């Protein structure tokens with residue numbers, strides 16, 4: 001049993017769950033489990049496990065407008081907006097982020113659009129949507 005707890009590799013991480021930013025040391029053990037030290041609360045263990053075993057990212061990007069349209073607003077020089085800022089509604093598995101970005105870049109958004117409008121629904125059955133983060137008309 002002791003052999004199962006042999007450390008294969010040790011990594012350093014900074015927990016970004018809260019502003020304290022604990023410096024974590026994560027030992028990957030022979031049985032595949034992670035031993036986390038340096039955390040000041042249990043959320044650090046959860047963060048290290050998610051980051052090293054199943055990392056996810058919230059995706060922010062911009063989408064093209066249909067027909068290369070420019071926004072007709074004229075507030076503070078924003079009338080030249082030609083792309084719509086968007087983001088995912090939740091963190092998406094990191095290995096699939098480029099595929100999600102490809103789908104966002106393939107969009108041609110018709111105006112008007114309201115902040116919060118869903119532009120991509122349930123991408124690849126993940127439950128993650130892509131929404132507009134501002135209104136344009």
Ligand code: SF4
Nearest residue numbers: 015018021022041044
């Ligand atoms: S381990 Fe806990 S206290 Fe430390 S940064 Fe993460 S959430 Fe904050």
